[in-house]
Amino acid sequence: xxxxxxxxxxxxxxxxxxxxxxxxxxxxxxxxxxxxxxxxxxxxxxxxxxxxxxxxxxxxxxxxxxxxxxxxxxxxxxxxxxxxxxxxxxxxxxxxxxxxxxxxxxxxxxxxxxxxxxxxxxxxxxxxxxxxxxxxxxxxxxxxxxxxxxxxxxxxxxxxxxxxxxxxxxxxxxxxxxxxxxxxxxxxxxxxxxxxxxxxxxxxxxxxxxxxxxxxxxxxxxxxxxxxxxxxxxxxxxxxxxxxxxxxxxxxxxxxxxxxxxxxxxxxxxxxxxxxxxxxxxxxxxxxxxxxxxxxxxxxxxxxxxxxxxxxxxxxxxxxxxxxxxxxxxxxxxxxxxxxxxxxxxxxxxxxxxxxxxxxxxxxxxxxxxxxxxxxxxxxxxxxxxxxxxxxxxxxxxxxxxxxxxxxxxxxxxxxxxxxxxxxxxxxxxxxxxxxxxxxxxxxxxxxxxxxxxxxxxxxxxxxxxxxxxxxxxxxxxxxxxxxxxxxxxxxxxxxxxxxxxxxxxxxxxxxxxxxxxxxxxxxxxxxxxxxxxxxxxxxxxxxxxxxxxxxxxxxxxxxxxxxxxxxxxxxxxxxxxxxxxxxxxxxxxxxxxxxxxxxxxxxxxxxxxxxxxxxxxxxxxxxxxxxxxxxxxxxxxxxxxxxxxxxxxxxxxxxxxxxxxxxxxxxxxxxxxxxxxxxxxxxxxxxxxxxxxxxxxxxxxxxxxxxxxxxxxxxxxxxxxxxxxxxxxxxxxxxxxxxxxxxxxxxxxxxxxxxxxxxxxxxxxxxxxxxxxxxxxxxxxxxxx
Amino acid sequence: xxxxxxxxxxxxxxxxxxxxxxxxxxxxxxxxxxxxxxxxxxxxxxxxxxxxxxxxxxxxxxxxxxxxxxxxxxxxxxxxxxxxxxxxxxxxxxxxxxxxxxxxxxxxxxxxxxxxxxxxxxxxxxxxxxxxxxxxxxxxxxxxxxxxxxxxxxxxxxxxx
Ligand code: FES
Ligand code: FES
Numbered sequence: 001x002x003x004x005x006x007x008x009x010x011x012x013x014x015x016x017x018x019x020x021x022x023x024x025x026x027x028x029x030x031x032x033x034x035x036x037x038x039x040x041x042x043x044x045x046x047x048x049x050x051x052x053x054x055x056x057x058x059x060x061x062x063x064x065x066x067x068x069x070x071x072x073x074x075x076x077x078x079x080x081x082x083x084x085x086x087x088x089x090x091x092x093x094x095x096x097x098x099x100x101x102x103x104x105x106x107x108x109x110x111x112x113x114x115x116x117x118x119x120x121x122x123x124x125x126x127x128x129x130x131x132x133x134x135x136x137x138x139x140x141x142x143x144x145x146x147x148x149x150x151x152x153x154x155x156x157x158x159x160x161x162x163x164x165x166x167x168x169x170x171x172x173x174x175x176x177x178x179x180x181x182x183x184x185x186x187x188x189x190x191x192x193x194x195x196x197x198x199x200x201x202x203x204x205x206x207x208x209x210x211x212x213x214x215x216x217x218x219x220x221x222x223x224x225x226x227x228x229x230x231x232x233x234x235x236x237x238x239x240x241x242x243x244x245x246x247x248x249x250x251x252x253x254x255x256x257x258x259x260x261x262x263x264x265x266x267x268x269x270x271x272x273x274x275x276x277x278x279x280x281x282x283x284x285x286x287x288x289x290x291x292x293x294x295x296x297x298x299x300x301x302x303x304x305x306x307x308x309x310x311x312x313x314x315x316x317x318x319x320x321x322x323x324x325x326x327x328x329x330x331x332x333x334x335x336x337x338x339x340x341x342x343x344x345x346x347x348x349x350x351x352x353x354x355x356x357x358x359x360x361x362x363x364x365x366x367x368x369x370x371x372x373x374x375x376x377x378x379x380x381x382x383x384x385x386x387x388x389x390x391x392x393x394x395x396x397x398x399x400x401x402x403x404x405x406x407x408x409x410x411x412x413x414x415x416x417x418x419x420x421x422x423x424x425x426x427x428x429x430x431x432x433x434x435x436x437x438x439x440x441x442x443x444x445x446x447x448x449x450x451x452x453x454x455x456x457x458x459x460x461x462x463x464x465x466x467x468x469x470x471x472x473x474x475x476x477x478x479x480x481x482x483x484x485x486x487x488x489x490x491x492x493x494x495x496x497x498x499x500x501x502x503x504x505x506x507x508x509x510x511x512x513x514x515x516x517x518x519x520x521x522x523x524x525x526x527x528x529x530x531x532x533x534x535x536x537x538x539x540x541x542x543x544x545x546x547x548x549x550x551x552x553x554x555x556x557x558x559x560x561x562x563x564x565x566x567x568x569x570x571x572x573x574x575x576x577x578x579x580x581x582x583x584x585x586x587x588x589x590x591x592x593x594x595x596x597x598x599x600x601x602x603x604x605x606x607x608x609x610x611x612x613x614x615x616x617x618x619x620x621x622x623x624x625x626x627x628x629x630x631x632x633x634x635x636x637x638x639x640x641x642x643x644x645x646x647x648x649x650x651x652x653x654x655x656x657x658x659x660x661x662x663x664x665x666x667x668x669x670x671x672x673x674x675x676x677x678x679x680x681x682x683x684x685x686x687x688x689x690x691x692x693x694x695x696x697x698x699x700x701x702x703x704x705x706x707x708x709x710x711x712x713x714x715x716x717x718x719x720x721x722x723x724x725x726x727x728x729x730x731x732x733x734x735x736x737x738x739x740x741x742x743x744x745x746x747x748x749x750x751x752x753x754x755x756x757x758x759x760x761x762x763x764x765x766x767x768x769x770x771x772x773x774x775x776x777x778x779x780x781x782x783x784x785x786x
Numbered sequence: 787x788x789x790x791x792x793x794x795x796x797x798x799x800x801x802x803x804x805x806x807x808x809x810x811x812x813x814x815x816x817x818x819x820x821x822x823x824x825x826x827x828x829x830x831x832x833x834x835x836x837x838x839x840x841x842x843x844x845x846x847x848x849x850x851x852x853x854x855x856x857x858x859x860x861x862x863x864x865x866x867x868x869x870x871x872x873x874x875x876x877x878x879x880x881x882x883x884x885x886x887x888x889x890x891x892x893x894x895x896x897x898x899x900x901x902x903x904x905x906x907x908x909x910x911x912x913x914x915x916x917x918x919x920x921x922x923x924x925x926x927x928x929x930x931x932x933x934x935x936x937x938x939x940x941x942x943x944x945x946x947x
Contacts, residue, residue, distance in 0.1 A: 689923050723917055
C-alpha cells in the first residue's frame with residue numbers, strides 16, 4: 001500500500017523537480033502556457049469575420065400561456081438579420097438528455113422563469129439586445145406549481161406537463177422515482193430492535209455550478225448545408241445527437257469541435273446555446289456567436305436539485321446501526337434533464353458508506369415551475385450526504401459516543417454489501433480515511449493577543465476583534481459512484497497515432513473528451529508516454545471526427561477515456577513490435593518500448609523506434625467499455641448498478657462569530673482514496689476545488705427562488721467562495737488500487753464535494769449548539785433572527 | 787466614435803465604437819486582445835482585470851471612451867517581447883494554479899500588481915489582494931502556492947542582481 005501526503009502549504013518547487021512525465025508524475029499542463037499568455041481560445045473568444053451575435057428572449061414568468069408573439073418591430077431594427085420562434089424550427093421541436101421533454105423554443109406556454117421563447121441575430125450585441133426588447137409576447141400568467149405539496153396534487157394545482165403532452169416515464173408531476181428495500185426493510189418490528197432512534201427533516205438549497213466561462217460558441221454554416229459548431233460542452237457527441245433532429249440534419253452534417261471550456265461541474269451537460277446559434281446560422285447563412293451574460297447563464301443551465309429529506313436511523317446501545325429509513329424529494333424543475341439518474345444515485349447512495357442491515361428508501365424527482373435541475377458535481381449523492389451525516393452526529397450525541405468512532409464502527413469495507421445488494425469488490429477504506437483526517441495536526445488555536453483581524457469571521461469588514469468567536473470541529477465521510485450507472489453502456493473512444501517527426505518518435509492522441517479544466521489532456525499525454533516509451537506527445541483537438549468519449553462528468557474521464565487511450569496505445573505498441581518480429585524474426589516474449597527504443601528485457605535494445613517505424617505511421621482506434629451494470633429494480637432498488645465507488649473523509653475547523661452569525665472556515669482537511677494518482681498535482685487540485693464548492697454549499701451558495709422566480713441571478717447576489725472565504729485545505733491521498741480499473745485508478749473529482757459540506761455544518765453545530773437542518777447555513781440561522 | 791490608446795506598449799485604435807461599449811469589449815472584440823476574460827461584466831469576478839495607467843482595474847467597468855490616450859496593459863503584455871513568460875505566469879503553471887484557466891488572466895495581473903507593491907506579502911496580504919478575483923476550479927490553494935512561489939523567485943532574483 002502506498003500513501004502520499006501532500007500538505008496544502010507545501011512549496012511546489014520540489015514537486016516540479018521530482019516530476020517525471022509518465023503516469024504518477026506531475027508534468028505541467030500542455031495548455032498551461034497558452035492559458036497564462038491569454039492566448040488559449042475559450043468558446044467566448046471565438047471570432048469570425050462577418051459574424052453575427054445571437055441572443056434569446058426569455059420568459060419573465062415561471063408559468064404562463066403564450067397567447068401571441070409579435071416579432072415585426074424587432075425585425076425592422078437596422079442590423080437585425082433574423083428573429084425566430086418555434087415555428088421556424090425545421091425539425092423536431094423537443095430535445096433532452098434522458099427524456100425529450102424540452103422545447104428548443106417555447107411552444108404556447110412557458111414552464112420556468114428564463115425559458116427561451118425567441119431568438120435574434122444582429123450585427124452587434126447591443127442591437128441584438130434592443131431587438132429582443134422589441135419582441136412583444138402576450139401572456140396569460142398562471143399560478144406556478146412550486147411546492148412539493150402543489151406538485152403532488154395535480155388535480156388541484158395542475159400539471160407542469162399536461163398528461164396529453166407528457167413525455168416522461170413518470171406520472172402526475174413526478175418525473176422519476178426509485179424505491180429501495182433491503183434486509184427486513186423498516187417495519188415496527190425492526191424499529192423495536194433498536195435501542196435508540198433519531199430522526200430529522202433536512203433541506204438543501206439550490207446550488208449553481210457557477211463556472212466562470214459563460215455558455216458560448218460559434219456556429220458556422222457549411223457549404224454542404226451542415227453546421228460547424230465551436231462550443232464549450234461536456235460531451236460533444238450527445239450534444240450532436242440532441243441537435244441534429246432539431247436542425248433536421250443527419251448527424252454527420254453537424255460537426256462539433258470543442259472550444260476552450262471555462263469550467264463545467266455538470267452545468268454543461270445539457271444543451272444551452274448550441275441549437276439556438278445553429279438555427280440562427282442556418283437561417284442567416286452567416287456565422288453566429290452567442291455568449292451568455294452572467295444572468296443569462298443562471299437562467300440558461302440546470303442547477304443542483306434542491307432537496308427535502310426525511311431520515312430515521314436506529315442503533316443498538318453500543319452504536320451498531322440497525323435500520324435506516326429515508327425519503328428524499330428532489331425538485332427537478334420544469335424539464336427532466338438528468339433527474340432520473342440523479343434519483344437513482346440519491347436512492348442507491350443515500351444511506352452513505354455504512355453497513356446497515358435493514359434499509360428503506362424512497363427517492364423522487366418532481367416536475368415543477370421552478371428552474372430545471374440536473375447534473376452538478378456530486379450528482380444526487382451530495383444532498384443525501386448532508387442528511388445521513390447529520391444523522392450520524394445526532395446518533396453519536398444520543399449515544400454519548402465520539403462521532404468519528406460511531407462512523408468507524410459502522411463503516412463499510414471491501415466485501416460488504418451496499419443496500420442495493422451490490423458487493424464492494426475493491427478497497428473501501430472508510431474507517432481509515434476518517435482516522436487519517438482525525439490524526440492530521442490541528443491548526444493553532446485562536447490567539448486573541450496576536451490577532452490579524454483579517455483572519456476572523458467578517459474578515460476585511462473589521463466586524464470583530466475576537467469577541468464572540470467560538471471554534472468548532474466537525475467530521476464527515478461520503479460515498480460517490482464513478483461513471484454512468486444502471487445499465488448504461490458507458491464507453492469512450494481514443495485514437496493513437498505513432499510516427500516519426502523531426503527524427504523523433506511522436507505520439508498523437510485524438511479523443512472527443514471535453515477538457516473542462518480537470519486536466520485530462522495532461523493525463524492522456526502521460527499515459528501515451530508510459531505505454532509507448534516516447535517523450536513527445538501531441539493532443540489532437542477534441543471533435544466529433546473520432547468516436548464518442550462520453551461525458552466529462554461522474555468522475556469518469558480518466559477511468560474511461562484514459563482507459564481508451566491506454567488500450568489504443570497498447571495496440572499501437574503491439575503493432576510496432578509485430579512489425580519488428582516480421583522483419584527481424586524476434587522470438588523474445590519480453591519486448592517493450594522504452595525511451596524511444598524497442599527493447600527486450602532479457603536481450604537489451606533491439607532497434608530504435610525511429611528506424612523500425614521509418615515513414616510508416618501506426619494509427620489505431622480503440623474503445624473502452626467498463627463492466628456492465630444493470631438498472632435498479634424499481635421496487636426493491638436491488639442490482640449491480642454502479643461500476644466503482646469512491647470515498648472521501650473531511651475534518652472542518654470553523655470559527656463562528658455567534659453575535660453576528662458570521663462564519664470563517666479555518667481549515668478543511670481531506671483524505672481520499674484515489675486508487676492510483678496518475679497525476680498527483682492535478683489530483684490534489686481536484687480535491688481542493690471539490691472541497692471549496694462543498695464549502696460554498698455549506699455556508700453561502702443558493703439560488704433563491706420565490707414563487708418560481710429567480711431572485712439572485714448575478715455574482716453580486718449569488719455568492720461563491722472567494723480566496724478570503726477559503727481556508728488551507730491539506731490533502732492526504734491514499735492509493736489502494738481498484739483491480740477492475742485502468743492502472744487501479746479511482747475517479748477523483750466528485751467525492752470531496754459529497755463529503756465536505758456536512759463536516760463544515762457539523763463544526764458550526766459543535767461551536768454553537770444549534771441544530772442546523774438546512775443548508776446553506778445563513779447568519780440568521782445562527783443569530784435566531786430568522 | 788473612434789478610440790485610440792496604447793495596449794501593451796503599442797498604439798491601437800478602434801473605430802465605430804458604440805458609446806456603451808466597455809474597455810473589455812473593445813479589447814476582446816475590436817483590437818484582437820481576447821486574453822482578458824468576460825465572466826460577469828459587472829465588476830464582481832476580476833477575470834477582466836487589466837492595468838490602466840499602471841493601476842489594476844476591472845476592464846468591464848471602464849467605458850471605452852475613458853481610455854482615450856491612456857495606457858492599457860493586459861495579460862498578453864505580461865510576457866516579454868519574445869514570448870518568454872513573466873515570473874508570475876511561470877509560477878502559476880508550475881504550481882498547478884491553472885485548471886480551466888478562465889480566472890487566470892485576471893489573477894495574473896492582480897498578482898503582478900501585488901508583487902510590484904510588496905515582493906514578500908504574507909498569506910493574509912495575498913488573500914486580501916486577490917479577494918476580488920473569483921476562481922471556481924482550484925479552491926485557491928494552488929493559487930496561494932503560485933503567489934508564494936512567484937514571490938520567492940522574485941526575491942531570489944532581486945538578491946542575485
Ligand atoms: S468580467 Fe469584469 S469583473 Fe467579471
Ligand atoms: S481555474 Fe477555472 S476558474 Fe480558476
